[in-house]
Amino acid sequence: MERRTLFQGWKLPVALVLPQLLLTFVFFLWPAGQAVWYSMTQQDPFGLGSVFVGLSNFRELFADPLYVHTILRTLVFCFAVSALAMTVALALALVANRELRGRAIYRTLLIWPYAVAPAMAAILWLFMLDPEIGLLGHPLVKAGLPWDYHVSGLDAQFLVVLASSWKQISYNFIFFLAGLQSIPQSVIEAARMDGARGWRRLRTIILPLLSPTMFFLLVVNLVYAAFDTFGTIWALTEGGPGKATETLVIKVYRDGMINQDIGGSSAQSVVLMLGVIAITAVQFRFMGRRTKT
Amino acid sequence: MATLELQGLAKSFDKTAVLHRIDVSLQDGEMLAIVGASGCGKSTLLRLVAGLEQPSAGRILLAGRDIIRLDPAARDIAMVFQNYALYPHMSVFDNMAYGLRIRGLSKAEIGRRVQVAADMLGLDALLARKPRQLSGGQRQRVAMGRAIVREPQLFLFDEPLSNLDAKLRVQMRAEIRRIQRNLGVTSLYVTHDQTEAMTLGDKLLVLNEGRPAQFAAPMEVFARPADTYVAAFIGAPAMNFLPATMGEGGVVATLADGARLVLTDGARPGLAGRKATIGIRPEHLVLAGKGGGDAGGFATTLDLAVELIEPLGSETLVHGMLMLDGTSLTLVARLPGGPPSLTDGRLRLGVPAAELHVFDGETGKRVEVG
Numbered sequence: 001m002e003r004r005t006l007f008q009g010w011k012l013p014v015a016l017v018l019p020q021l022l023l024t025f026v027f028f029l030w031p032a033g034q035a036v037w038y039s040m041t042q043q044d045p046f047g048l049g050s051v052f053v054g055l056s057n058f059r060e061l062f063a064d065p066l067y068v069h070t071i072l073r074t075l076v077f078c079f080a081v082s083a084l085a086m087t088v089a090l091a092l093a094l095v096a097n098r099e100l101r102g103r104a105i106y107r108t109l110l111i112w113p114y115a116v117a118p119a120m121a122a123i124l125w126l127f128m129l130d131p132e133i134g135l136l137g138h139p140l141v142k143a144g145l146p147w148d149y150h151v152s153g154l155d156a157q158f159l160v161v162l163a164s165s166w167k168q169i170s171y172n173f174i175f176f177l178a179g180l181q182s183i184p185q186s187v188i189e190a191a192r193m194d195g196a197r198g199w200r201r202l203r204t205i206i207l208p209l210l211s212p213t214m215f216f217l218l219v220v221n222l223v224y225a226a227f228d229t230f231g232t233i234w235a236l237t238e239g240g241p242g243k244a245t246e247t248l249v250i251k252v253y254r255d256g257m258i259n260q261d262i263g264g265s266s267a268q269s270v271v272l273m274l275g276v277i278a279i280t281a282v283q284f285r286f287m288g289r290r291t292k293t
Numbered sequence: 294m295a296t297l298e299l300q301g302l303a304k305s306f307d308k309t310a311v312l313h314r315i316d317v318s319l320q321d322g323e324m325l326a327i328v329g330a331s332g333c334g335k336s337t338l339l340r341l342v343a344g345l346e347q348p349s350a351g352r353i354l355l356a357g358r359d360i361i362r363l364d365p366a367a368r369d370i371a372m373v374f375q376n377y378a379l380y381p382h383m384s385v386f387d388n389m390a391y392g393l394r395i396r397g398l399s400k401a402e403i404g405r406r407v408q409v410a411a412d413m414l415g416l417d418a419l420l421a422r423k424p425r426q427l428s429g430g431q432r433q434r435v436a437m438g439r440a441i442v443r444e445p446q447l448f449l450f451d452e453p454l455s456n457l458d459a460k461l462r463v464q465m466r467a468e469i470r471r472i473q474r475n476l477g478v479t480s481l482y483v484t485h486d487q488t489e490a491m492t493l494g495d496k497l498l499v500l501n502e503g504r505p506a507q508f509a510a511p512m513e514v515f516a517r518p519a520d521t522y523v524a525a526f527i528g529a530p531a532m533n534f535l536p537a538t539m540g541e542g543g544v545v546a547t548l549a550d551g552a553r554l555v556l557t558d559g560a561r562p563g564l565a566g567r568k569a570t571i572g573i574r575p576e577h578l579v580l581a582g583k584g585g586g587d588a589g590g591f592a593t594t595l596d597l598a599v600e601l602i603e604p605l606g607s608e609t610l611v612h613g614m615l616m617l618d619g620t621s622l623t624l625v626a627r628l629p630g631g632p633p634s635l636t637d638g639r640l641r642l643g644v645p646a647a648e649l650h651v652f653d654g655e656t657g658k659r660v661e662v663g
């Protein structure tokens with residue numbers, strides 16, 4: 001349905017849109033523009049002046065094998081987080097969609113983690129999995145399990161994937177549950193009478209009907225894992241040990257804020273920005289096509 | 294031979310009883326039409342047979358075998374849902390083939406069965422389409438096709454035509470009947486349309502708030518309704534009811550205005566001295582001569598104050614009020630031909646004695662001669 005409101009003149013519409021435009025400008029366009037500008041400059045070592053260097057920051061960036069490594073590491077991290085968060089959320093939603101006793105409590109509890117601040121969540125995971133003081137980690141180490149994310153890169157990666165996924169499960173759960181509830185009951189019953197059960201019904205009826213939800217969530221989860229996990233990772237490992245858990249945003253922060261390489265860090269930001277624009281464009285195309293048919 | 298027997302079937306949700314002791318028995322290939330007002334438990338009855346709900350009591354025997362414990366898939370029953378319930382992401386072909394693939398039929402056999410059903414239903418050109426690219430009538434056919442290819446022992450139809458327009462409904466009604474006869478599959482057909490019920494069913498089950506009001510052949514239900522609920526439900530316009538008192542050994546019914554109706558078919562001694570409800574169908578009322586007074590040939594004549602005349606072409610519906618000792622009753626007559634001429638807005642209608650139905654005034658149950 002299309003709704004159109006016709007305004008007389010242009011002053012009122014402009015006045016109504018202005019606050020939004022100002023916010024977008026101050027918090028997005030202005031810093032983004034600055035980042036683009038800085039990405040083409042080189043700061044002198046004392047931060048007193050800068051010179052225009054064109055695309056040389058970008059050239060340096062992609063010539064650096066460490067950066068390419070970070071990109072790959074980030075991709076793996078993003079897909080791992082998305083896969084884990086979506087699989088667990090879907091399983092939970094399938095259970096919550098059944099006729100269950102205490103269903104309302106179960107659903108409410110599952111939504112809570114979403115409200116926990118990233119750093120808080122990270123601390124909670126530390127209390128659980130720290131090899132020295134963790135409620136779970138310490139007994140495991142005592143039982144002989146070689147577990148120390150301060151030392152082992154693999155352990156640290158496992159930890160950040162776990163903590164980051166946990167945050168996103170609630171969000172996915174809500175969407176999956178809504179998606180499941182929008183599947184007509186009679187379609188499921190028709191499938192029952194056709195003899196489809198369990199895994200087969202899930203694969204041939206439920207998942208295909210959930211695919212718009214899944215695609216949407218995949219994009220949201222990838223973007224989340226790429227950007228919103230900064231707080232969680234920084235609080236857990238600060239990107240370490242070594243660079244084992246250093247994703248692109250961590251690297252941007254480290255290079256820009258700690259190593260004071262404003263030009264190089266800005267170039268990285270611009271690359272990230274292009275990435276988001278690409279993902280969003282793909283999503284809009286798909287979503288647009290879906291709603292039109 | 295797929296006979297179907299429901300024995301004392303009952304269903305309660307939590308504490309609310311929705312179905313009470315349904316007994317039905319069908320021969321192989323028979324179609325049972327189930328009618329009743331909205332919410333009387335028709336869909337629930339079908340869902341019990343389908344296995345989508347578990348009954349609280351009773352047995353379901355399909356071909357002599359109790360299927361209560363069986364999973365819906367194992368019952369060899371196919372259902373056509375009211376909203377069709379097609380798989381939105383599958384083509385018409387896949388919608389029909391889905392159940393067959395799960396049953397492990399060969400590709401060739403699946404192709405053959407789908408082709409036969411598609412030919413039968415005129416879906417040939419649509420096999421590659423998705424449900425959203427079909428009209429309501431076409432979706433309905435696909436839903437039928439999905440049931441047919443299964444070659445089940447029992448078909449279940451839950452108001453399959455209620456989402457179609459009037460013309461298509463009449464057309465599909467005949468088609469469903471034809472297909473069901475040709476395939477010879479025992480069927481249950483739920484509807485709240487009494488015309489559908491009358492024309493489709495070999496047997497008719499009228500449900501009244503979860504209770505079986507009558508189970509018989511359609512014409513039997515029409516000719517001898519078991520109670521006033523059935524009498525009012527089957528037949529359009531609905532049967533007229535006149536409150537009366539029975540006297541003189543149950544032969545004469547006296548209306549409130551003193552008019553006497555002599556029951557020519559015989560006495561109802563059980564009702565003597567008690568209240569009764571006399572039923573007469575609108576089409577059985579006839580124009581009485583203008584003479585008045587004399588009830589020549591009729592059990593009685595009624596003086597109707599006409600309120601509305603609906604000419605339908607070949608016949609005319611006359612709605613009016615009947616004053617019986619201070620209380621007024623609405624009455625409908627269905628007269629052949631065009632609108633009758635009125636005298637002072639009134640019409641005298643004769644009540645043929647042979648067409649009267651007698652019901653107990655308190656229980657509403659039909660009372661037979663003897």
Ligand SMILES: Nc1ncnc2c1ncn2[C@@H]1O[C@H](COP(=O)(O)OP(=O)(O)OP(=O)(O)O)[C@@H](O)[C@H]1O
Pocket residue numbers: 306311329330331332333334335336337338485
């Ligand atoms: N799952 C359920 N839980 C509780 N009550 C139910 C449930 N399903 C049906 N009912 C109740 O059972 C009664 C019969 O419902 P049913 O759907 O069988 O009616 P129906 O005859 O098919 O009506 P309609 O003609 O409107 O389709 C209704 O009063 C309904 O509220």
Ligand SMILES: [Mg+2]
Pocket residue numbers: 335336337
């Ligand atoms: Mg129903």
